[in-house]
Amino acid sequence: MTPVGTDERLARAALTRVFEPGDERGGRWLRRFGAVALLELLTSPDAGRERLMGVPGAAEVGAERLGGYRIRAGAAAPERDLAAIAALGGRFVCPGDTEWPSQLDDLAAARPIGLWVRGSPDLRIWSLRSVAVVGARACTPYGAHMAASLGSGLAERGWVVTSGAAFGVDGAAHRGALSAGGATVAVLASGVDKVYPPGHAELIGRVARQGLLVAELPPGDHPTRSRFVLRNRVIAALTRGTVVVEAEYRSGSLVTARCAQRLGRFTMGVPGPATSGLSAGVHELLRGEGALVTDAAEVVELVGDIGELAPPRRGPVLARDLLDPVSVRVLEALPARGAAVGREVAREAGTTADEALGRLYELHSLGFVERRGDGWRLASRPAPAGAARRGGT
Known part of the structure; x- marks a missing residue:
């Protein structure tokens, strides 16, 4: 594998300030021209408009949108961002680095330009044996209990628990893994130096010390509604499977699950009361291609290696x-x-x-x-x- 050069790393770091996460137009340009040439096209006087418009799917880019890209490209200061992440003890991981998780390549044009990572473990190694546990922010005590139980159970079995550090199910899953002394990854919709939600400052700090914080956005960037939705594709792609614990019909957790299905990952759901609106989305998932799971052993039976079977379920012996x-x-x-x-x-x-x-x-x-x-x-x-x-x- 050819090491990523300084110019390539600087250009990709700059482009994370130009394009929003999941911008497939930017992804197609990046594949066509490469990071260094694309940044030059965006910062040149004529913005290389003719060359950029020649890429399939880019013809609809108007002058206003292209002007926005140019403004962002001109304001990018990748050296400053790389210094900021280094001061946090982190790094910027690019495609081509040995730490780059190759399963992210399944996202094609929506693949992250690079990932800003905070924490000492190797992201690629951890991602090879990881499971996403996601669900409702306003979860019930049952949902919080199940998420924490899954988090601790997966961690005890040597699996990495990946989630989004949000209130509710996400936070419970992270805490469950941490309580078992296990590994957990939080994929953020902001820069890795921004604590969001503020109420999870202590939890996010623990994840940074014991696990990994990962973001597509450079240091200092704040979350937006669309960024929360778009980061879900990264959670789905990084992991071997996604477990949904409580979700309404319209839920970001179901976005993660559907993305996991499109990528060929395992999709699982924890059932709940049929009378609860928070169970509706999960049950709809289970009526489709989702697999029903009730504990960590059943999750591992699906995503693990041959022979990692859940214990047989039997009633009491009379x-x-x-x-x-x-x-x-x-x-x-x-x-x-x-x-x-x-x-x-x-x-x-x-x-x-x-x-x-x-x-x-x-x-x-x-x-x-x-x-x-x-x-x-x-x-x-x-x-x-x-x-x-x-x-x-």
């Missing part, structure tokens, strides 16, 4: 379940009320009288039946769960 088939038939031959003699039990059970009598004495020792004179009846109290096992049947 004492009757441990009996052999003949003993079960004899027990079921007894009436619900009252008693029956041995020959009646044998007839109902389809066994010989001696076989039925032997089984009845065995069931009596295990606490399943009681004897009343010559008759047998069901015990007034159910046998304990380990009775049949202790009896050796």
Whole structure:
């Protein structure tokens, strides 16, 4: 792999101030001309209009839009931005760097120009084994509990929990991973030096120290409504799968899930009460291609390697379940009320009288039946769960 040169890094850093995240027009220009040449075209006197307009999909760019690009390009100061991220102990990661997560290339023209990263772990390595946990900001206590449980459970299994650091489900997922001493990545809709929401200052600080903060926007940039939506594609692309915990029909979390589906990633949902509006979006997802999950083990079974299976789900084992088939038939031959003699039990059970009598004495020792004179009846109290096992049947 050819190392990214200084000019390329400076040009890409500058372009993160020119184009909004996910601007596919800018992405097509970048692929056609390269970062250095594109920046030169945008800052040249005539803005290289003819060359730029020759790229498919760019013909609709008007003079006003192109003028906006030119103003931003002229004001960009990449050396200052790179110095700012370095002062935070971070870095600017470009396509071609060894730390660049190659799965972001699946976004094609909407691929990030570069990523501003704060934190010491390697983003590419972490992204190879990561899961997104997203959901409603105004979540219920149930949603917060499930998100935190998923976060801690995934972290304990060696998976990186990726989310957006928002209130509600995002914050609970990050906290769950941190509480387990695990790894977590927050993809921000602002610069990595901007704390948003302000109420998550302590949480975002913990993520910066223990995990990674990632942003497409350079230091100092603030979030906007559209930037929140657009950063969701990065969350989806960085991870092996996306789990949605509580979401209404119109939800940014569902945008993440649908993007994950388009990219061929696993899409999962945690079910909730059918009467809750916060469950509606998740249930709609589950009616489509989404997989139902209830804990971290089920998530890992989908996104993990072959053999990483969730434990089998079974109901409680009853004492009757441990009996052999003949003993079960004899027990079921007894009436619900009252008693029956041995020959009646044998007839109902389809066994010989001696076989039925032997089984009845065995069931009596295990606490399943009681004897009343010559008759047998069901015990007034159910046998304990380990009775049949202790009896050796």
